Amino acid sequence: MTTTASPSGSIVQEARDFLQAHPDIEAIDIVLHDSNGVGRGKIIRRHELESFYESGRHLPISILGLDIVGEDVDETGLIWDHGDNDLRAWPIPGTLKALHGTQPPRGEVFMSMYELDGRPMTSDPRHALTRQVDLLADEGLHPTGAFELEFFLLSNERGQDGGIKPAGDVLDGRESHKTEVYSVDHLHGMLPLFSEIYAAAEQAGIKAETMISEYAPGQYELTLHYRTDVMQAADDLMRLKRIVRLKARQNGITACFMAKPFADFAGSGMHFHVSLRDGEGRNVFVEPVEGEWSETILHAIGGLRATMGESMLVFAPHANSWRRFASQSYAPVSPTWGFNNRSVALRIPAGNPNARRIEHRPSGVDANPYLVATTVLAGIRHGLRHRVDPGPRTTGNGYADAQGAHPIPVDWRSAIEEARASDFLKDALGEDMHRTFTAIKAAEYARVAGTISDVDFDLYLHRV
Template sequence: MADLTDQLPEAARDYLAGRRLDEVECIVADLAGVARGKAMPAAKFAKQTHFYLPNSIFLQTITGDWTDIEGQAFTEPDMILTPDFTTATAAPWTADLTLQVIHDITDQSGNPVPIAPRNVLKRVVDLYNARGWTPIVAPEMEFFLVARNTNPAEPVEPPMGRSGRKAAARQAYSMSAVDEYGPVIDDIYDFAEAQGLEIDGILQEGGAGQIELNLRHGDPVKLADEIFFFKRLIREAALRHDCYATFMAKPIEEEPGSAMHIHHSVVDTETGRNIFSEPDGTESHAFLHFIAGLQTHMPSVIALLAPYVNSYRRYVPDFAAPINLEWGRDNRTTGLRVPVSGPEARRIENRLAGMDCNPYLGIAASLACGLLGLNEGRYPRDEFKGDAYASDEDIPRNVAEALDIFTASPAMRDILGGEFCTVYAAVKALEYKEFLQVISPWEREHLLLNV
């Protein structure tokens, strides 16, 4: 057990602090970003070098159904899971002393499994590294705290605050609104500290019970790991206080949706210089190429950034979500925003991704578009300086349209991997087919007796 402890990050060692570790959760993220894996006694974990899971975990829809891939037998071969000890972190909400460890996934020949979301992101990062570049991201997480909802037929409601009133909408940046659910926020901070996760800031967003949590900038894989961990810890913190945390893109009617804004920059690996800035501090051609890549190729990855039918309810004009791919400096109505910064921190913010996306795939998709722009040397459309909500829409408006564009993109198959693209499209098509079988309350109310 001492050998195991020696491999742990400092935060995990501090959490144990001489106490006996009871259990280890061996986890990976599936296509939806859900944690899959197995838990085992710490003593057993310490004696094993790898574990097994069937590859079918990546063929499962969000409803639990399984998709068939044409030409592939459904034999569920085992994948090899090897612990990435740099990700080992506490599970501070459990009764026993427990650690979580994200695992690397290979096939039985030792090759990275191409349909594993974490491997897809690593593949894109490697393509940057091969050009002598290091991509940097800084994600922003938006989510809602909501009242317990045990009946899916009932609308989602805001939570009750400490004042005895339901959380109010249109209170962006209000400190008193955040204080309404202060105990949940306190547990989020405590859990994050125990896990060694750094929070850059927490604020009240525009929706009733909607919170934004900002993460510091850094390595894309590490930040995706952190979002994966944060989603779980935030849900656990909410449950402690008799409410839910939801990362649905649009959980409440007439309220804004929840995004996962992604800030991007790229540095020269050898010099550490931000390639988006020239030595004199002005914007570089590379900066414009990156924006052009997002404008040109983003429609082909909306299926990853907005993966469910609910995702497209977020893209509503004047509801703090973009409806097109215009870009502008310090303009929050555009899909692509250039924040105020100095030359060393020059970056582009992608505001299209929903918080319901798999963080590994959302970041991979966005970086892939930027890399294609750098490779192609294109230039973006002119900067948009007005209200982009009043401009034409130029993104897919539903799952079916997004999947058609995704599957028709040879550039994305090349950069994300053909096998991954085939599996992802098949899973999402099956999810959409299942959705179309559901009759909604709107249909029963307005069509049952009127048509």
């Protein structure tokens, strides 16, 4: 049976209002995010938008079974097992926005995949997150949160050694190859670009906030406003990455969202701040007496610690992701927790106790925020359900702390094996999303492992 009513809740009036408000827009990007967080879809013309809202858009099921470069991964079961049949994508209410500074003017809307009868297509990352949010709602809890976006701005030209190099300032071309961490003057050289990013974010309804010069040459961080809806928080992150990438390109430089582009400097994280509210809107992480942690936040941390090892593939999904984890690099190397401590994996930030939250720090900026949020919420649910003791908190140098009872994998291959065998992760993502994600990661690992790199020739060509 085929449904003609939108299962996403979208209504055609949204499209009509948008077209009336933006008579100059000629085309719209319709974007679905796969397990790697890559936006895939089509560009439709203005006159097609209403029909998209009325009846959705047929897309091949294989669009969710692609690896990072867009090759089919048959082991997902989403390619020839189904004859690469069409399913139907529907627009997500509230995600239809005008893009800033494009010529000719254009728009963008996110979409999600459904079976032809309207059931959620369960290898779509959005549906995995919706399921965890709904499970928490059944328990009277509602997650809120925000992601941090770290990224590099790189020159389109290579350095003398053939490697990548930080971009020169868009203001006057001035270059710096130093770690300009927290330098306000250094930020001024990129102000024309940052102003365009802020303007585009505002037009898209994103509350982009503080900009920081981060802990590596050419690295920056942009924080996002805390959302009462974690799906909106993930949407903000995905849309902002696209904005930064476009605006950098328009200014003649490259925005890089690799976790570790420079071997000798810190990588880029995607820290996820999360808290829970009850039906009355109260933050259940708030301690009854300041300094005496609530059982709720302790059990939540306990669940995240207990499940971190088998979940690391979600937080570090690519070969390059694993280069980010190094001692004293501001990336955690063990499942530690602590208060006001940036050397741990799970940090309770200082600040107003009424805003008490957990900062989940393992994820690189290359991770999929929908799957990160899904897995974090599932870990919190696990901790609350089983009243998991988080163990003693780390004080001082978290890099000196042993991994203890919950070690994390040491490399990408180990993470893939742990994720594949994990009953927790299978339940967290759902069986179909788990199979799809782990199959894609295994295929990507095989691609990387089978590639002869320059390092091989440098080490062995004249020596063995």
